[in-house]
Amino acid sequence: MDQKDLKQVREIVKDEFNHRFDELEEKLEEKMFEWKSEIVSIVDGLALEIRDNREFRDIASHQIGDNTKRIDRLEKKVFAI
Numbered sequence: 383m384d385q386k387d388l389k390q391v392r393e394i395v396k397d398e399f400n401h402r403f404d405e406l407e408e409k410l411e412e413k414m415f416e417w418k419s420e421i422v423s424i425v426d427g428l429a430l431e432i433r434d435n436r437e438f439r440d441i442a443s444h445q446i447g448d449n450t451k452r453i454d455r456l457e458k459k460v461f462a463i
Contacts (some may be wrong), residue, residue: 383391
């Protein structure tokens, strides 16, 4: 083989390498996109849970405060405290 043949072989190998590298890069990007979508879905679910729990705590604390006031008034009337 002469230099011309070696140059052609190098080009063929280089082209094949670049082609395979591009394919792997595309597969990796697809996997990363799928993974990112899964993470976003999980985070969305967690955010909804956090919001719901905060709303429940706000409602419950308000109801507890109202019940405490009612109990205090009843105790004053019943037990004359």
